[in-house]
Amino acid sequence: MDQKFEGTPKAELSLQGRKVTRSEVTNDWGSQLRWKVARNGKEVATASARVESTFESPEKEAGKYEVVLQMFKYVNYKKDKDGNYTESKFIDISNSVSYTI
Amino acid sequence: MLHIGNEHASVCSGVSRRSFLQVGAAGMAGMSLPAAMEREAAGAVDPSKAKIRNCITLFLVGSPGHLDTFDMKPEAPEDIRGKFKPIQTNVEGIDICEHFPRMARMMDKVALIRSLHHKTGASHENGQRWMMTGHDFNSNDLKPFLGSVISRVYGAKSSLPASMILPGKIGNTGTSTPHGQQSAYLGSAHEPFFLGGDPALTDFKVANLAPPAGQTEFRIDSRRKLLKQIDELQRRAETRTTKQRETAYSRAFNLLTSPETKQAFDLGNEADKLRDRYGRNTFGQSCLMARRLIERGTRFVNVNHFDTVFNISCWDMHADGGSLNNTYKDYEYLLCPQFDQAFTALVEDLETRGMLDDTVICVLSEFGRTPKINGRGGRDHYPSAWTNFLCGGNIKGGQVIGSTDKIGAAPHDNPILPPQVLASIYHAMGIDLETTMMPGPGSRPIRFIDAEPIRELF
Numbered sequence: 001m002d003q004k005f006e007g008t009p010k011a012e013l014s015l016q017g018r019k020v021t022r023s024e025v026t027n028d029w030g031s032q033l034r035w036k037v038a039r040n041g042k043e044v045a046t047a048s049a050r051v052e053s054t055f056e057s058p059e060k061e062a063g064k065y066e067v068v069l070q071m072f073k074y075v076n077y078k079k080d081k082d083g084n085y086t087e088s089k090f091i092d093i094s095n096s097v098s099y100t101i
Numbered sequence: 102m103l104h105i106g107n108e109h110a111s112v113c114s115g116v117s118r119r120s121f122l123q124v125g126a127a128g129m130a131g132m133s134l135p136a137a138m139e140r141e142a143a144g145a146v147d148p149s150k151a152k153i154r155n156c157i158t159l160f161l162v163g164s165p166g167h168l169d170t171f172d173m174k175p176e177a178p179e180d181i182r183g184k185f186k187p188i189q190t191n192v193e194g195i196d197i198c199e200h201f202p203r204m205a206r207m208m209d210k211v212a213l214i215r216s217l218h219h220k221t222g223a224s225h226e227n228g229q230r231w232m233m234t235g236h237d238f239n240s241n242d243l244k245p246f247l248g249s250v251i252s253r254v255y256g257a258k259s260s261l262p263a264s265m266i267l268p269g270k271i272g273n274t275g276t277s278t279p280h281g282q283q284s285a286y287l288g289s290a291h292e293p294f295f296l297g298g299d300p301a302l303t304d305f306k307v308a309n310l311a312p313p314a315g316q317t318e319f320r321i322d323s324r325r326k327l328l329k330q331i332d333e334l335q336r337r338a339e340t341r342t343t344k345q346r347e348t349a350y351s352r353a354f355n356l357l358t359s360p361e362t363k364q365a366f367d368l369g370n371e372a373d374k375l376r377d378r379y380g381r382n383t384f385g386q387s388c389l390m391a392r393r394l395i396e397r398g399t400r401f402v403n404v405n406h407f408d409t410v411f412n413i414s415c416w417d418m419h420a421d422g423g424s425l426n427n428t429y430k431d432y433e434y435l436l437c438p439q440f441d442q443a444f445t446a447l448v449e450d451l452e453t454r455g456m457l458d459d460t461v462i463c464v465l466s467e468f469g470r471t472p473k474i475n476g477r478g479g480r481d482h483y484p485s486a487w488t489n490f491l492c493g494g495n496i497k498g499g500q501v502i503g504s505t506d507k508i509g510a511a512p513h514d515n516p517i518l519p520p521q522v523l524a525s526i527y528h529a530m531g532i533d534l535e536t537t538m539m540p541g542p543g544s545r546p547i548r549f550i551d552a553e554p555i556r557e558l559f
Contacts (some may be wrong), residue, residue, distance in 0.1 A: 001269055002413045003439070004301045006381040008281065026373065030380025030442040032434045051202045072434040077414040083428055083478070088414075090434075 002076070005029045008093075009071050015097040019056045020067045022049065022094065031072040034090070039063040046070075062101050069094035103453055154508035155395045155460040156251065156494075156526060157278070159388070159444065162271060162407040163417030164228065164487070166470030166480045168509045169432060170198045171488040172215045180474050181508050184429045192499040200437035203445040207501040209491045210448060210457075212558055216503025216512035219519055223482035225274035225410065225417075228467020232489075233281030233403075235550045240278065242421035243285035247523055248401040250539065250549055252284075252291040254532055257400025260359040263292035267387040270295050271427035272408045282403070286541060294356075294401070300386040365397045366390070378446045385443040392450055395460055406440070418470060420479025428478060448492060461494035462531050463522070472508045485511055489522065494529050495559055502557050 007027030012025060014021050025033065037045040040063045046078045049069060057065065075087040166183070168174055173187040173196060187196035190208035197205055204211070221227050221237045230237055236244040245253070248264030257263040270334060271280040284291040298305050356362050368376065368386060371393075379385035384406050392401040410417040411424045414435050419425040444464065451457040467489030470480035486505045492498055503515035527550060534550060541547035 001272075001408045003383045003407075003435075004299050006301045006303060006386070009381075024374070026377060028377040028384050028442075030385050030439045032438045048202070050441075056430065061201050069177065069297070072438075074414060074435050077412065077426060077431065079426055079428070079430070081422075082431065083420075085430065088434075 003074065005074065011094040013069060013094045013097045015067075015099060018065075018099055018101075019054055020097055021054045022069055024053075027070070028083065029071060031074060032090075033069065033071050036068050036070050036090070036092075036098070038066045038068075041066075053073050059093075060101065064098060064100050065100065066096045066098045068092050068096040107363070121148050121153035131503060137508045151418040154400070154530075155456075156247075156401045156463065156530060157388075157391050157447070157460060158247070158401075158403045158463045158465055159440075159447075160229075160232070160271075160403055160405050161408045161416050161464065161466040162229075162405055163225070163415040163427075163434070164466040164468050164482070165416045166418060166471065167215070167505070168470070168472060169418075169429075169480070170437070171213055171490065172469075172486075172509055173198060174507065174509055177205065177472075177508050181472050183474060183480075186432070195499070195501060197444075198437065200247045200433055201441045203441045207445060207448060207492075211498050212496050213488055213489050213490045214503055214522065214555070215488045215501055215505055215518045216514065217469075217487050217489055217519065217522070218512055218516060219484050223468065223484050224276050224278070225467050225482075226270070226276050226278045226280055228484060229271060229274070230279060230281040231519035232465045232467060232522070235275050235520040235552065238279070243550070244281070245280060245285040245287045245291070245539070246282050246293055247526065248293045248403055249287050250527070251401045251530065252293075253287045253539065254537060255400055257528075260356055260361050261365060261394060261397055261399045263396055263399065264293045264401045264403075265296065265399050266289065266293045266403045266405065267296045267390055268299050268383055269297050269405065269408050271405055274410050277338070287424055287539070296387075296390075300381050301381060301383045305339065305368075349386060361397055365393050365399075375446075375450065377485050378442070378449075380439055380442040380446070382439060382443075384439055385446070388443040388447045389450075392447060392454075392456075396454070396456065416466070417516055418479045419481055420475065420477040423479065451493065457493045459494070461491060461496060461526060463489070463526060465489050465522070469509070472510045477521070491522075491525070491558060496529070497558060500557070502555060505538070515557075517555060518552065520550050521555050524550045524552040525554040525558050529559070 009025050009027045009029055011025045012023040033049045035047045035049045036043060037057045037059060044059055045057060049055060070090040071093045073089055073091045078086045080086050153477040169185055175187055186199045188199045188205050189196055190205040193207045195208050200256050219231050227237060231322035233246050234244040238244045252263035266282060270282055282293060306327045321449060368390060371389060376389065379389040387404045391404050407415040416436060417425055418427045420428045441518050451460055466489060468482055471483045475481055486509055503517050504513045505511060506513045527534060539545035539549040
């Protein structure tokens with residue numbers, strides 16, 4: 001029996017300065033929860049979001065930053081020859097917030 | 102043979118929802134209750150004196166690598182210490198894997214046993230037999246499951262079965278030898294009840310326990326009356342067993358018809374926030390259901406985290422590129438977070454309800470994983486050293502019992518064998534291992550575990 005997941009996880013982000021706060025996750029699948037940080041549209045960092053509900057990226061380089069909450073969506077265990085999942089993946093579960101440095 | 106509706110199901114290693122009704126019938130054919138001694142009547146066991154009233158075991162099928170989880174060796178060479186980093190817990194000097202951040206905050210409740218080992222082969226089934234029964238054995242000499250022993254000693258305390266396994270029994274884990282989730286010589290009345298459904302599915306309903314279509318209440322009631330009469334005749338015929346608790350047949354009826362049963366299986370009665378806290382997945386919702394069952398009278402619940410190791414993401418981290426292709430990614434993205442969430446939710450939930458002192462939680466697995474990472478980036482089976490842990494009840498948390506050597510290859514001090522863990526659980530539940538005998542093959546009284554409890558746990 002493979003694990004089944006109920007519902008679709010959702011959370012709400014809000015921004016104060018550069019500090020991002022997340023709401024509790026509804027329909028939480030319990031897999032890895034992370035902040036994804038992108039600068040000028042390109043992913044530059046991820047950080048665990050499971051324990052703390054606030055996050056401030058240490059990135060200082062100038063640019064437009066976007067932060068979104070992601071959760072790992074397990075579809076199956078299959079991976080390619082490099083060990084990357086072929087179908088399971090992280091998905092966005094919140095709105096994104098942005099700021100500029 | 103009694104049938105409720107038209108279902109025909111055989112009883113072998115476990116009892117399904119539907120076939121549960123026929124467990125009693127199988128016994129009825131012989132018209133005899135177990136001829137063994139009645140423990141409670143003999144005064145060997147007094148449930149009121151049990152230090153722990155309930156037990157929940159979480160069985161991590163496939164087995165996490167001890168070096169990647171609860172016995173990390175950050176000073177070891179890279180091909181031994183692995184990818185993950187340790188984090189400090191709320192107990193000074195005890196570190197665990199960074200991917201268990203919630204558990205790290207409650208280590209003061211947990212007793213890690215880091216020197217578990219056994220020497221009888223590296224198959225999953227070997228380890229399952231050891232940790233489910235405290236024995237190694239073959240198909241011709243089955244030994245009873247931990248939950249069956251507890252059922253036999255204490256009996257049921259409500260209409261729910263005394264011993265249950267969620268969400269289903271262990272299936273194919275490599276060889277066709279027993280897994281240890283059977284009542285063996287204790288008889289069908291003490292078979293664990295297998296839920297056989299996935300509580301994470303939205304269409305999982307207690308309606309599955311309802312009588313099959315066409316089975317009216319009148320017919321059920323008529324059969325109940327008939328069975329009551331048979332029970333009466335049986336009681337008169339068996340003077341030594343008149344103190345026996347209700348038979349499997351009446352238990353089956355109770356299970357089918359009691360409002361308590363419907364309540365217990367209906368996760369829809371739980372707050373969404375709490376269901377989220379456990380994790381909306383099969384394991385998390387099974388842990389939540391375990392709490393509901395314990396709350397409503399089940400004495401022992403085992404939750405299997407997975408029922409196989411093939412073609413799924415599970416703890417069996419061989420990284421073989423085929424059907425056993427679990428890697429560090431599975432641990433990091435799925436398995437560790439899922440376990441961390443469900444386990445800590447269960448502990449918190451029991452504590453909030455004032456049930457943690459009465460319930461011991463045991464996290465068990467078959468073995469450890471090889472200290473040296475294999476050529477594909479995985480770790481293989483390794484029964485020479487691993488870590489399991491207990492909390493709740495009167496378990497003294499915030500401690501580590503035993504240790505392994507510098508590379509986690511063998512116990513360094515206080516080596517612990519699987520039967521000692523089971524003896525500890527029995528001891529914690531108030532069972533005197535010296536005086537409480539089990540009816541062995543041929544009804545010969547036998548001691549049911551050849552080990553002493555781990556004293557440091559209490």
